[in-house]
Amino acid sequence: RKEVEQDPGPFNVPEGATVAFNCTYSNSASQSFFWYRQDCRKEPKLLMSVYSSGNEDGRFTAQLNRASQYISLLIRDSKLSDSATYLCVVNMMGYQKVTFGTGTKLQVIP
Amino acid sequence: GAGVSQSPSNKVTEKGKDVELRCDPISGHTALYWYRQSLGQGLEFLIYFQGNSAPDKSGLPSDRFSAERTGGSVSTLTIQRTQQEDSAVYLCASSRTPEQYFGPGTRLTVT
DSSP: OOSEEEOOOOEEEETTOOEEEEEEESOTTEEEEEEEEEOTTSOOEEEEEEOTTOEEETTEEEEEETTTTEEEEEEOSOOGGGOEEEEEEEEETTOOOEEEOOOEEEEEEO | OOOOEEEOSEEEEOTTOOEEEEEEOOTTOOEEEEEEEOTTOOOEEEEEEETTSOOBOTTOOSTTEEEEEGGGSOEEEEEOSOOGGGOEEEEEEEESSSOOEEOOOEEEEEO
């Protein structure tokens, strides 16, 4: 089983839709979780950290479910500019080395 | 402030030649990472430097690949005797915490 798994998609959604991605991780000792966004032919950029209590940043909401070992990203009112690949990142406590998922591709359609 | 910078941005080389890719991390970031990304694929971890500790080289695909980090700052990734399958974007990232900040990458094309 991979350390971090994501559905590669693509998720094709109309503008204004709500879309959610999940990411599962295999190591129960994982402590830090992040979502990154990668635009086509660009470097990944940090979108948001995922806290135990969940967190929200505008139209984006991230949740952590430790019992089932997954994190989620919810995007409300999708914009064309949200089209990108979303990478899930997991880190174990005490280590700065992280593990990236292979990403979920989102295409928002006019 | 200044972000992570990489040079060159693009490199075209002939099969069999050696190449050096450079990464300047964000000042004060103790950790530095190299990744490789082939077209349409995910990030492939190559090597990780943390302070003065021995680097984690577990991701290097062959002994043709090596990396150095001098003075805890600038890093150089060297690929010897390049092969066509080495063609990819090579991304460098740095961090003080688990959150990583990426450079724009070097696009390597081996002809």
